[in-house]
Amino acid sequence: MPSRSGWSSRRWGWRGCGPRCGATCRLGRQVDAEPGWERLAPVPLQTVCLRHRPPGLEGAALDAHNLALARAVNVTGRAYLTPAVVKGSQLIRVSIGAAATTQEDVQAVWDLLRSAARTLSIG
Numbered sequence: 001m002p003s004r005s006g007w008s009s010r011r012w013g014w015r016g017c018g019p020r021c022g023a024t025c026r027l028g029r030q031v032d033a034e035p036g037w038e039r040l041a042p043v044p045l046q047t048v049c050l051r052h053r054p055p056g057l058e059g060a061a062l063d064a065h066n067l068a069l070a071r072a073v074n075v076t077g078r079a080y081l082t083p084a085v086v087k088g089s090q091l092i093r094v095s096i097g098a099a100a101t102t103q104e105d106v107q108a109v110w111d112l113l114r115s116a117a118r119t120l121s122i123g
Helices: 004-033 059-076 103-122
Strands: 037-039 047-052 082-086 089-095
Touching (some): 047 059, 059 082, 089 103
Antiparallel strands (some): 047 089
């Protein structure tokens, strides 16, 4: 079975994938530029792997914080993020695969993530 990215590129062509991949790359750059956030993998296509790193949180506490962050976003019903553990670190995957997803949609997810992180860091 072909990969999702291969399937998408065959279905829409690389021009059709461009807007989604462009939005994903912009999100990756925003994560890189935001203090307290880190991107944990390259962004070649549609998925950004990231985590929030508030000062003073390490190990299991950092993992629990990021899992709670993904859950906090998911319970809003406005976005669905996939928590995952990669190389022993809890991270959040933001995957942009729907053809109708706009840059504004991606920005809304980023805003929601940052807002939820501020709320969790205060609480």
